[in-house]
Amino acid sequence: MRVVxxxxxxxxxxxxxxxxxxxxxxxxxxxxxxAAIDAGEQRDAKFxxxxxxxxxxxxxxxxxxxxxxxxxxxxxxxxxxxxxxxPPDRKAELLAMQEKLYNQALEESYGEPQRQxxxxxIAAGGQGQLPEDGNLYFNLDANALKRKYGGFIDVxxxxxxxxxxxRARPEGIANAGPLxxxxxxxxxxxxxxxxxxxxxxGSYRVFDGNSTxxxxxxxxWENIDAMVVTTEEQAAxxxxxxxxxxxxxxxx
Numbered sequence: 001m002r003v004v005x006x007x008x009x010x011x012x013x014x015x016x017x018x019x020x021x022x023x024x025x026x027x028x029x030x031x032x033x034x035a036a037i038d039a040g041e042q043r044d045a046k047f048x049x050x051x052x053x054x055x056x057x058x059x060x061x062x063x064x065x066x067x068x069x070x071x072x073x074x075x076x077x078x079x080x081x082x083x084x085x086x087p088p089d090r091k092a093e094l095l096a097m098q099e100k101l102y103n104q105a106l107e108e109s110y111g112e113p114q115r116q117x118x119x120x121x122i123a124a125g126g127q128g129q130l131p132e133d134g135n136l137y138f139n140l141d142a143n144a145l146k147r148k149y150g151g152f153i154d155v156x157x158x159x160x161x162x163x164x165x166x167r168a169r170p171e172g173i174a175n176a177g178p179l180x181x182x183x184x185x186x187x188x189x190x191x192x193x194x195x196x197x198x199x200x201x202g203s204y205r206v207f208d209g210n211s212t213x214x215x216x217x218x219x220x221w222e223n224i225d226a227m228v229v230t231t232e233e234q235a236a237x238x239x240x241x242x243x244x245x246x247x248x249x250x251x252x
Contacts, residue, residue, distance in 0.1 A: 014062050065108035069101050077101075092232070103166065130177070130215060134225035136184040137212075138193045145192060145227060148245075149238045154228040158196060160221055163204045165213055173218075176211035192242075195235050196226040204228070207235035208242070 062070065080086055081094040134140060134157065142155040182188030194209025204226075206213050216224045229235050 065105040069105040074101050130219040132221040137180050138225045139190050157223045158226050165206050165210050167210050172211035173214045177215045193225040193227050195238050196228050
């Protein structure tokens with residue numbers, strides 16, 4: 001554990017692949033006991049909790065595969081992609097390389113039987129079935145969403161069987177379940193639909209909302225409401241708009 005600043009400490013756990021179910025159960029219960037202020041956006045497992053005294057604690061969970069990917073080529077490519085001098089075509093190439101690397105690490109970390117152990121850990125942490133009704137969880141006013149993100153989005157229900165998740169963070173899945181349950185009960189805010197990119201073969205891949213998708217899958221949904229786009233650039237525009245809105249809300 002290291003002190004980042006006066007109000008933030010950070011640490012990491014390097015765990016064996018076959019213990020992921022136990023780790024997931026621990027994270028789920030930890031999230032219930034403390035205020036989760038961020039579940040992270042990177043492909044490694046990151047959980048930020050806030051103590052009653054206001055201290056933010058960042059905890060990263062890395063399996064062997066994810067640790068190797070993150071601290072090897074993945075980090076090098078990530079740093080290069082962030083540089084302003086990096087040409088757009090090179091950035092796109094770097095992102096594709098990272099996608100392939102991390103997807104392979106995810107498969108090794110959370111494939112069978114590790115994936116089933118992780119799902120069992122989530123269930124042990126208190127996750128229940130979520131009824132399939134998009135109106136309970138999502139803001140579904142298509143016109144309002146188009147005004148918010150752009151007229152290029154297509155708001156509709158998509159068959160779960162045609163969707164491929166692009167990452168699976170156990171702590172993110174464990175955190176999203178209770179938030180969805182609260183929204184369904186009218187005790188929490190609804191979110192905008194997940195963002196999907198339509199592939200040339202008619203299938204879809206998740207750009208934003210992997211944990212929401214995973215909870216829907218765990219609950220046996222046949223369809224899920226989504227904002228569908230056709231390119232990475234369009235999906236990135238939605239993501240940037242979401243982040244801008246979050247920053248504006250925090251500034252108020």
